[in-house]
Amino acid sequence: xxxxxxxxxxxxxVSTLIVVGTAVENxxxxxxxxxxxxxDMKNRASDQVQTDINITxxxxxxxxxxxxxxxxxxxxxxxxxxxxxxxILINGTVQQFxxxxxYLYPENEVYFNVTNLPGAGTRILKVTTDNGISDxxxxxxx
Amino acid sequence: MGFSLTGTHxxxxxxxxxIAGAVSGVFIAVTxxxxxxxxxxxxxxxxxxxxxxxxxxxxxxxxxxxxxYLFYLKNxxxxxxxxxxETFQLLIDGDIVATANYNFTDSSIQPSEYTTIYVEETLSxxxxxxxxxGPQAIEDExxxxx
Numbered sequence: 043x044x045x046x047x048x049x050x051x052x053x054x055x056v057s058t059l060i061v062v063g064t065a066v067e068n069x070x071x072x073x074x075x076x077x078x079x080x081x082d083m084k085n086r087a088s089d090q091v092q093t094d095i096n097i098t099x100x101x102x103x104x105x106x107x108x109x110x111x112x113x114x115x116x117x118x119x120x121x122x123x124x125x126x127x128x129x130i131l132i133n134g135t136v137q138q139f140x141x142x143x144x145y146l147y148p149e150n151e152v153y154f155n156v157t158n159l160p161g162a163g164t165r166i167l168k169v170t171t172d173n174g175i176s177d178x179x180x181x182x183x184x
Numbered sequence: 185m186g187f188s189l190t191g192t193h194x195x196x197x198x199x200x201x202x203i204a205g206a207v208s209g210v211f212i213a214v215t216x217x218x219x220x221x222x223x224x225x226x227x228x229x230x231x232x233x234x235x236x237x238x239x240x241x242x243x244x245x246x247x248x249x250x251x252x253y254l255f256y257l258k259n260x261x262x263x264x265x266x267x268x269x270e271t272f273q274l275l276i277d278g279d280i281v282a283t284a285n286y287n288f289t290d291s292s293i294q295p296s297e298y299t300t301i302y303v304e305e306t307l308s309x310x311x312x313x314x315x316x317x318g319p320q321a322i323e324d325e326x327x328x329x330x
Contacts, residue, residue, distance in 0.1 A: 057208030072226030134245025
């Protein structure tokens with residue numbers, strides 16, 4: 043009778059160890075990965091809150107019958123921004139551009155240039171940073 | 185009489201081993217299923233945390249191309265976004281846009297990149313609301329004016 047009990051206890055004990063091992067093996071990596079994703083999301087949200095830009099010094103020299111657009115973006119936030127991932131929209135349409143720097147550091151500015159734009163009159167310029175923060179500027183082509 | 189006692193012990197032993205084995209089997213099976221489900225749920229939560237996007241259009245100037253309206257979708261999350269009619273659903277003013285009526289210029293976009301959505305819809309002049317529901321039901325709303 044005692045031996046039966048010992049055998050049953052041993053079987054259940056071994057199965058408990060297997061269960062704990064399986065659970066730890068499956069759940070622990072998931073918890074670590076989820077925690078890393080949460081930290082990344084927290085950092086992205088924090089970066090967005092700390093990102094701010096200001097469009098200044100917009101000039102529109104003529105380029106034949108069209109015009110070029112030169113302007114400065116000043117980083118008034120505290121996050122380093124990657125200018126190649128900026129989006130420039132003029133009257134709602136995305137434009138190709140060049141810039142004088144790959145990174146826009148806090149309290150610094152980078153010059154942007156969009157060439158050979160058609161049209162006249164008042165235009166709305168929108169600049170969106172790599173993390174989705176935007177600034178608008180209205181200018182008139184003279 | 186002696187054999188009966190031994191026989192009884194053997195029967196008890198076998199029965200206890202069978203019962204303990206059955207209990208262990210059920211225990212292991214249930215725990216494996218639960219831990220697999222938890223792991224899957226963790227993966228989904230991880231995907232939700234990594235996914236984020238926004239519409240970057242100028243709300244007063246929605247560009248058009250033929251009969252299509254163009255919307256720019258920017259990936260501001262931490263992982264590559266698959267941009268297809270299966271992964272994204274569009275609603276304009278609360279009405280779902282048929283999957284045949286919109287398409288993306290790219291099949292996927294890396295973090296910080298954008299893609300253009302061509303939406304073929306007839307919209308009246310005035311204010312409208314576009315809701316984009318992406319992977320893991322992450323969504324973004326965008327109010328614009330035509």
